[in-house]
Amino acid sequence: MTYFFQQALNVIQLGSIYALIALGYTMVYGILTMINFAHGDLFMVGAFVCFMAAAWLGLPFVPALMLSMFAIALLGVVIERLAYKPLRQAPRVSAIITALGVGLFLENFTLALSPYPKQIPPLMANQVWHFGGVAVSSLQLLIIALSLALMFMLDFIVRRTMLGMAMRAISCDRATAPLMGVPVDRVISITFAIGAGLGGAAGTLYALAYPVIDPYMGVMVGWKAFISAVVGGIGSIRGAMIGGFILGAVEIMTAALLPSTYRDLISFALLLVLLIFRPYGILGKPHTQKV
């Protein structure tokens, strides 16, 4: 039983990081129907910014997190303006391939600047409490609390504010939204900023949990987060959160029950099975074509 709780805690920790990244995918998808394949690499750059803040500037946790989120949000907007905006009218795949190119650029650029994996210095004292045999570290609690807070904030923004309404309007009909006075370009930029900022936060939190970072760490985590966004139903914010937790659960569970080399195999196979039964994800709506 304690083992179960221990694992459940791990699931929530990993799941919330996946969910944070998946949110970035799903937000951009929802508004532009474009898969931002560079997002996993934004997450990676976020971890590196956190490293710079901690190792070079000696910042404590909160400023480092803020810096990382801000820097990645800015980077996201710059990428959107330079690389994606010219392709709004182009075929959808062109934008996706551009995103892939931007992702490769970020990876290799980071690799060129820092060829070796980096170890992040501990940003805060880590305390471990025991609750009836279940070890809970303050780090875990922090990661979970922070990501949950960010997710609720996002959900609030999208559902309750004018900005969120503008986002939903654009995702419904990008051609009509500007006629109703929605500043499309600005809202899209803000969406990118929020999505990327969440990615940066995820990078920082991930770096706290697994302090060795390298330029290719975003590839695998990014693809996995993308898969969790799809499993949840891409374009749906709550779906992305659920998908993230499902993926985390599947991964931790297979790792606990089987040799760790089977982790990817089983988790991807399970996700495929899930997609066969719910082809549009858990919360996704099937987009029917009108004939």
Add this chain to the structure above:
Amino acid sequence: MTMLQIERLTHRFGGLCAVQDFNLNLAAGELVGIIGPNGAGKTTVFNLITGIYRPASGSIRFKGKELAGKTSNAIASKGIARTFQNIRLFKDLSVLDNVRIAHYAQTRYSALEALLHAGRYRAEERRVRESAMLLLKTFRLEKHTHEYARNLPYGLQRRLEMARALAIRPALMLLDEPAAGMNPREIKELMDYIMWIRGQFELTILLIEHRMRLVMGICERIKVLDFGATIAEGRPDEVRNNPLVLEAYLGNEAER
């Protein structure tokens, strides 16, 4: 000979009954129109016939054979062609290719022959091309053979869609609002066209239309749908004076 026989066809979207107990008998060579206000379930009937939707109940028989449960392409290759309300051409392909694609089911060569450029491939390809060019010529589209379908003016796109549908050598043609977006002169032309292809290609035609002038002008029989149910049926002049039809279109006396 009965071309198409539909019995007690019913279809629902969620709780909404889109088509209810729809019956229709089409004899070979007939030209029948379906009219009705927006949302009456006209296009749904077409989608049921062509296999896009599975009917909830009822039967559709084409030349005596049951169609329900067959895939769209199987139904099409049996000889039912259709056009669409909003033109659905293959926009980024050439006019010629649009028509050639519709020859798919009648082309007799296997995948292996295609991959190796062997056997019946060449002869069949030549035949398809000639047949496609002939169709383009009859529809006066030969000047545009190599243009992208996207670049044709609206009227020609409608004509191309008809040529493409005829390329599958149908016995039954379903026209979904062929006059949408046309002015009165063009509608006159279209009526001539429809009459002409019917004779020329020996077609049975079922058409959906809003424009009373077209429907009353060429249809031999008319069915009126409202909220999925058939409210009237008969010759144009009968339908025109049917009080139920007037009510469906114009509202009843009290509301007016």
Add this chain to the structure above:
Amino acid sequence: MRRETKVRQRVRIHKCMRFLRNRTIAAGIAERLLGPMRRLCKACGIFSRGGGANAGDRPSLWGWIFSCRWTAVVLLALGFAASFAIPRFNLVNPYYQLILMYVCINIILAISLNLVNGYMGEFSVGHAGFMAVGAYVSAILTVKVLPAGLGQVMFPLAVAAGGAVAALVGLVVAIPSFKTRGDYLAIVTLAFNMIVKSLFENIDAVGGPRGLLGISKLTTLPWVFVWTILSVWIIRNFVYSRFGRGVLSIREDEIASDMMSVNTRHVKMLAFVVSSFFAGVAGALYAHLMQFINPRMFDILKSTDILVMVYLGGIGSIAGSILGASIYTVLLEALRPLGIWRMVFMPLVLVLVMIFRPRGIMGFREFRLFMRREDYEDRPLPAPPIASQDGGEAPT
């Protein structure tokens, strides 16, 4: 004096900024630079829009050469002779030979992926998975199953077997494509790629994560050449057959395509089978060129590489894939002195190509060499046969 240069510099920077800011100006300049080249090509009759021809093209010597039936044959014969002569007499240095072989293998990969992604308009991101299947199957055959002496002789069979097994796997991946499209199919292929990779990592008989070693070097220039030509020829045939047109119509509008009697399931399956067959072939050739394989060689980064080649060269174009694969491979090798920075440079090139030419360099265009003769050349049509259809023209 000094001040003046500074001012000038400032002006230049300003101009640069404006250039970057205003993409339309940049596009205009690019147009101005590319324009004469394009006109030249047009005059030579090298280019044609896919599936159509510009009726106004004047016949020219180059046009004639490029559309002549014998050109392809002569080129083929010359190429084949060269592919024998080069390694035999060491005409170019072995390093270049190696690059040439990489280019050819990448051409096979790019063309086969283009079939699904470009012509059919799907987004498959797991091409390296099929490559892995082909590589492993063929390597197991030559290393473990076939006796050592027979390896040489049976090599083409081993390659074909690799392709065939990959094609079978492709058939399985095609099944989800009946129901889902777009991003969901992308996920299926992505997951497939990762599953294949981790499957091979977990089979100890093929070396697990360490990989399979001791594969003999059976891939030679003539073999690579033959397989490349074969793949180009077969995929070209496919594209210009009824199945190829079916593939195109699925990209344009699947429902309409079904209504026009195209058996969409059949066509999709065929496209996946042909595509994965050649991916498997490329994998087999790659395995016997590298002489060792491990699962990490076929991960998602490899798939990304192939994607880049396809979209760089241009979707829906055989010439594009050949161009894309060649440019990508050669440029990466040529920029080797830059070290890791070449990997920074290449994605930038990709992004710029995408911005200025969203469909890639040759998107939906084709060299006449790869087109069917009657598709660009308007022959006078034979007199229409007298049939029931031939009752004069429609009323106007």
